[in-house]
Amino acid sequence: MTDQAYNFAYLDEQTKRMIRRAILKGLAIPGYQVPFASREMPMPYGWGTGGVQVSAAVLTPDDRFKVIDQGADDTTNAVSIRSFFQRTAGVATTTATREATVIQTRHRIPEEPLTEGQILVYQVPIPEPLRFLEPRESETRKMHSLEEYGLMHVKLYEDISRHGHIATSYAYPVKVEGRYVMDPSPIPKFDNPKLGDMAAIQLFGAGREQRIYALPPYTRVISLDFEDHPFEPSKADHPCGMCAATDSYLDELIVDDAGGRMFVCSDTDYCEARQAAGHIGKDNGGKGAA
Amino acid sequence: MTPLLSVQGITKKYGAHIGCADVSFDLYPGEVMGIVGESGSGKSTLLGCMAGHLTPDAGKVVFDTRTDGPRDTLTMSEPERRMLGRTDWAFVHQHARDGLRMGVSAGGNVGERLMAVGERHYGDIRDKAIDWLGRVEIDADRVDDRPTTFSGGMQQRLQIARNLVTGPRLVFMDEPTGGLDVSVQARLLDLLRGLVRDMGLSAVIVTHDLAVVRLLADRLMVMKSGRVVEAGLTDQVLDDPQHAYSQLLVSSVLQV
Ligand SMILES: [Zn+2]
Secondary structure: OOOOOOEOOEOOHHHHHHHHHHHHHHHHOOOOOEEOOOOOOOOOOOOOHHHHHHHHHHOOOOOEEEEEEOOEOOOHHHHHHHHHHHHHHOOEEOOOHHHOOEEEEEOOOOOOOOOOOOEEEEEOOOOOOOOOOOOOHHHHHHHHHOOOOHHHHHHHHHHHHHHOOOOOOEOOOEEEOOOEEEOOOOOEHHHHHHHOOOOOEEEEEEOOOOEEEEEOOOOOEEEOOEOOEOOOOOOOOOOOOOOOOOOOOEEEEEOOOOOOEEEEEOOHHHHHHHHHOOOOOHHHOOOOOO | OOOOEEEEEEEEEEOOEEEEEEEEEEEOOOOEEEEEOOOOOOHHHHHHHHHOOOOOOEEEEEEEEOOOEEEEOOOOOHHHHHHHHOOOEEEEOOOHHHHOOOOOOHHHHHHHHHHHOOOOOHHHHHHHHHHHHHHOOOOHHHOOOOHHHOOHHHHHHHHHHHHHOOOOOEEEEEOOOOOOOHHHHHHHHHHHHHHHHHHOOOEEEEEOOHHHHHHHOOEEEEEEOOEEEEEEEHHHHHHOOOOHHHHHHHOOOOOO
8 A cells, every 4th residue: 555644656746847847858869968957865865866757757557667786576676666665555566577667677688678668767877978087077077068088988998908909898988779878787798789769768867966868769779899809798608507598697606605696687576587488597497507 | 381289369267357358370390389377477387278188268279180180170070189188189197196097007099099099909009109118218127107196297298198199280388397306307308309300399388387398399488477478589588588577587587
């Protein structure tokens, strides 16, 4: 039951309208960071207060809500955000990607392709991709408005000069519709190709930095690179030990005191659904098991 | 011949105080103009107005652009002016750290302007950066080091390389040898003279150091209290100054 001490989804209607205006503006100008007046939420920054406010503004009583943290539905962070909206909005929840209408995420895009009608809400710690080399907000704003993005390539240049290849593996910068350079939040670059041409709406909320940005469905999103160092989405070169998937992003787990390792899908829903469908990995009693 | 830069009646006031007043001159391609004076003479204010860092109260700064010919840069849109600032114009700051990214490698510093104008081939960018480090006498094996590990003289040479890599047609320099040891200054001056000669650079150099203009400038303007009190060929002004203030300046009586 909804806790009647709160308005639906915690935030008052006026605040939600303000956030929705920011979201609509973000959708109208894909990749552009829209300032919004972030509200105090009953959870600390770093717990996804930006994403929570965006979710609060888009949730309706009919929605089915899913929360993932690094791909998993059962981390403390994911559980607490899910129960927050259960309590304050009374919405149904799910762990199944395809059943969810709104998915709030930290650090991953689900493996299962999203569909029209779904909304993916990202928690964003630092929305400004130019921040690390240019600390002045007035200057980064000007760089965006004048499309002066040479600095982004300086960052990639530094990567290659130091590591021999582009070592940035999370929060890999992208260019949206040939215009705005955007930080996709700290998702692995493996997920970058899913950002583009996605059927679902993608919304990004940064609470502490008070920014919202968005990708409408089927937006063109290109990962920045050099001609002689092209972008490569990378993952561990193993099948999943539990479901044998070869196309999913894997976490490396230490499984015993002897330093034994196994690779498992970071997307727990994807992995479990594959196992339920009969796909069994080698660490799960499948073919090639020890 | 069309001047590369035509400065017309530049005036900048700070309240009742005059920064610079009614300064005009033409700079032709391949020419180096020196502007000398004490601190407070208005030479830095003038430089700031010309380079677009300050907005003058009156006057024009007309630059002969590649595409549209002479244009007043003061009435250009900001995007156009900033584009000029990373293509045809360069600015060498007195303090290298104002003109460098201290957290970025030497190669990244030199490569930034190339990337800013759309170069997207890492190998080419790096080759050009190494070539330019060589031209300013920095070893190629320092290409991945940050400027924080460089001496003051090396930092200044790196700043010059970073500015010249895109082949700018006009370079503004603000006390380029200021704050460096005398022996380091001499080496930097030799280097600058070589670059000016080899590249046929057009430049405006503001300095209090007459040795700098003696070596680099074709023509000279002497400023005092915001106004130009004497202008002419460098050797003429230095060897046979007409204005009383220029005479004091040249005789080194003034502590400039
Ligand atoms: Zn799996």
